[in-house]
Amino acid sequence: MGADREGGAGRGPLRMVVYGVCGVVLLAGCASMPDSGDLRGVDSTPRQDTQVRVFAMPPQDDAQPSDIVSGFLEALTSDDPTYSTARQYLTKAASQTWKPGLSSTVLADGPGIDPNRLGGREGSDDLTFTLTGTRVARVDEQQAYSPASGTYNAPVHLTRDKKTKQWRIDTLPQGVVMGKSDFQRNYMSVNKYYFASNAAAGTTQTAAVGDPVYVRRRVDPMTQMVQSLLNGPTTWLDHVVRTSFPTGTALQKGVGGLTPDDQNKLTVPLNEKAARVGVKQCSEMAAQLLFTLQNLTPVVDQVELLSGDTHLCSLAEDHADDVAARGSMDRPGYVYFIDDKSRLERIAVGNNGTKDDPVPGALGEGSKALRSVAVSRDEDTAAAVSGDGKNLYVTSLVSGSSLGDPVLASRGKSEQDRLTPPSWDGNGDLWVADRDRDKPRLLLLEQGKGVPLVVKTPELDGRIDSVRVAADGVRIALVVTKNGKKSLFIGRIERRQEVAEDRPTVSVLGLRSASPELEDVTAMSWSGDSRLVVVGREQGGLQTMRYVQVDGSTPEGPAPAALSGIKEITAAESDGLPLVAYSEDGIVRLPAGTQWQKVTDGVAPVYPG
Template sequence: MPVTGDVKAVDASQPGDSQVQVYAVAPRDGATPNEVVDGFLESMTSDDSDFRTTRKYLTKEASRRWKPSAGTTVLAKAPNRSDRPIHEGDHSTTEVTYTLTGEKVATVDEQNAYQPLAPSDYSRTLHLVREKGPDGKEWRIDFVSDGLVLGQSDFKRLYRSVNKFYFASGLSDAQATLVADPVYLRNRTDPATGMDTVTQAVRSLLRGPTDWLRPVVKSSFPAGTGLKKGVASLTPDDRNVLKVPLDKKADGTGQRSCRMMASQVLFTLRDLTSARVEQVELQRSDGSPLCVLAADQAEEYAPDRSSGGPDSQYFVDAKGRVERIPGSTRGSGEPEPVSGPFGNGALRVSAVGVARDEQSAAALSQHNDALYVTSIAVDGELPVPAVTSLAGKAEDRLTAPSWDGRGDLWVADRDPKNSRLLRLPQGKGKPQEVTVPSLDGSRITALRLSSDGVRIALLLTKDDHTTLKIGRIERQGPQDDAQVSVVDLRQAAPQLADVTAMSWSGRSRLVVVGKEQGGVQQVRYVQADGSTPSSGVLPGVNQVLAIAAADDDQLPLMADTFGDGIVKLLPGDNWQTVLKEGSALVYPG
């Protein structure tokens, strides 16, 4: 503890250690209006259970009305309050109003769903009155908007991103696939409050999916299912078994449905470092076991289980042939040409997309005007083109293709006269045009499908700027003849003025190459909801043209660069050159 030196003001929202804990302090007797406002804002950043101390800055009526769970407004920095309050008429001794201002960058709604925003001005008022208390007249806030307002650094310290999991709609139980639904939950340290992260995650899972994902997923839990009344905290036992007591609505659930319910819990808790759960036991309202499921048994529902191969890397060599680097070598193996016309030189290829089972692939011709689909596991003849583009320039023709987790092939034609998004069910048959109603004059210049098959990442170009957006894939009608559309596009990297390349990297994360306004090129991770993890920025690498990542985050990140060829980045390492010659490297998908 220093005993000499100057006293300096410290911004409460300085970036710092996420383990730092802030304790709320009740207002002192005779606190000035400035102290009441500052104390109220500071206590919002604390670990105050149910904001009991925070509410002491409010009048009794305002405390009763205020709903902190209504949502969170995230500002670039902690909110600024006006230095001088506005005194109201002749009531300057009994009423004052303060203005809170800042730059709004995101919101978190009542469902804990994060929404990034283009930076905009924020302004709200706090109204204070002088009311009678047990120790005389005290200043208290009698008007405040519902929800919380936090600076970005406090938000990152207080909240953590958690993936809830639900099942993709429109699939049979045999095809059931889990889909990640990212939310932000507040870190809690006192399990006695029932608000520890594990309990919060399970409660949030039971409440159902967020509004954005709801149209394309479903929960196996019966509607309205909750934790048994009186359950305050969920903690794994010494054998890493988590027992989850449910209320009566789940009592009659069959074994198959119960196993699917348990798998939702296991995947939701998988990334929580605070709890290593190896087995989940769901219980009826009377405490008897409903079903038990081990972590390895839940793998049958994994979002990336459609990948039947070892996640090899594929690229186009200097002669336009598709070559494969065996997945077991983690990017260090000797490349070998694939079987069939893509590997024997029958077609000079510019880009490739490999099916997740690694048995077939789609490739573009040298000038991007034709898309071919064929086997890469056995030899065969070059088929007729599945899709062609009539655009005059190569850069206005077909995008690199991508396969979703259901085995469908996707490609976009960038022709300014006939721009369209196309889907080939199971990579065969006549291409179906997919409607994208919210393009707003933008043109699709690149695409990548998620492993769960319900989200698509699009690079959209408009007015010489390219941005990244995530769309929801909705299917209407029978599975073998569905009408497909991409709806509700939302920004995934609003902080980047231009995005040049992207790839899915896991269940709800992307790796993105782009520039901030006036900045230099950077490689970073972004979540599917548009938020940026605290460790999002990756080591720099020169002039990245394309990027590729696998669903397994232990496999290397690969990049196609101008000058250095193909390079790789393993966890905890620096970029290393893999091939001096080669381009368009991809993982399956």
């Protein structure tokens, strides 16, 4: 069963003892609640300081059945590593079969306790209550998050022991359940990292791919993350990534409480399955660990791997990028936009002023009306869509370069039915969608040239309106229009090289919603290894801007400052660079800790990618 952040139905009385110095909160699981009369839901615990440890209290003697249910639910929100206190509310048999790690069900509010008890007469030794609520999300056994909806109803059966006369739960749902606020207090999202397994031919460097999972915030999260990494990628991502850890690799038996030393080095003892790895493989294993742990905390800047008493390898932060490339580590040189003379202009990253210059080459001359652009991640090449949306050009950003002939042309009857803004992946391949109503397609131009590949999208329900590919080249964000509404979906890019074919078959599969709370998405951009910034409209509401994770969850931290009239937005995948947008005021940017600032007039701002 699982958790979440907003309050719930009326909470029964709850006794709490706070130890400020030790940072401990005891949740009194046995509230004063009568067995007769109306029962009320177990509300989400008010948001506490994240450093406060929360421990549940065991059931009191002669506690009423309703007290047992509410006490058990409170115990699920504590920081008890093995839920030992929660198990005290169960019979011995139920405790042995209950698997709290199987899933976490997140409800909008704390779970309600239905007053309509099923079965059991007054004075009988068994009763059944129903836990109720509105589903928000589910975290599965792999710790992967997915949005959910609909009502939640789950029976909880209690029995009274014939000898002790104490009530205990003997039948309950597997996993844990809690309200949204408790979930956000107890759990946090962390990327674990694997390597792209289906990179395009000719790719020179391995790409690291973030795989977000939710771990319990104050229950040895470092060890949790190492174990989760060793267990392998989540099912959704497993199709397109690989791990360098040999099958069966695990922490040495009894290892826990992993902590870096005073030199910020973390030593990770592995079992015998890792004993025979070579230097290159070990470096990749260490890079996976280092990327993962640095996403959890910045205090780890070196990893050492052991197997038994044997030193396998070490990897420091300043050498990790030699092993694999992470999009969040690539710092672009410029942000680009189209000015009122159809010239592609650029402003140096880190320049807080407004000085802009035309790019070298044909796109900086303004000879062709332009609608949108994309600059390759190495900033050597740009792709541009003509002002009428019909033609796609690719040219070098060097002095003297020519625009040449278009590499792609749409036959759409109107500008809105032609080419979307293009997007480059980290492999140097160019992606664009043709919105021609008679023949809508997602297209891939390998290295930005040649005959376009038609990308298969068997799960697509609607027409692609916007395309953004992650730096890792294995995940793609699509804004899809259906029945007049635009929704954001994330898909994985799968490549297969057929024996009889010269070119690969490329598909986008596993499409899943990344912004279920938004009714209409108007703009989006990658803003991290597993995060996007999205502009859209809530149901019945005004335009809003927020960050979302690829799994559909909301990352921690504040949303970007609101700004009306945003038509396009771009973000760098590396940290610390401002959002840049095209709004009714022109090109604007949002430096950290400030408000939106006017930069210049223009349209179609983009960071490389």
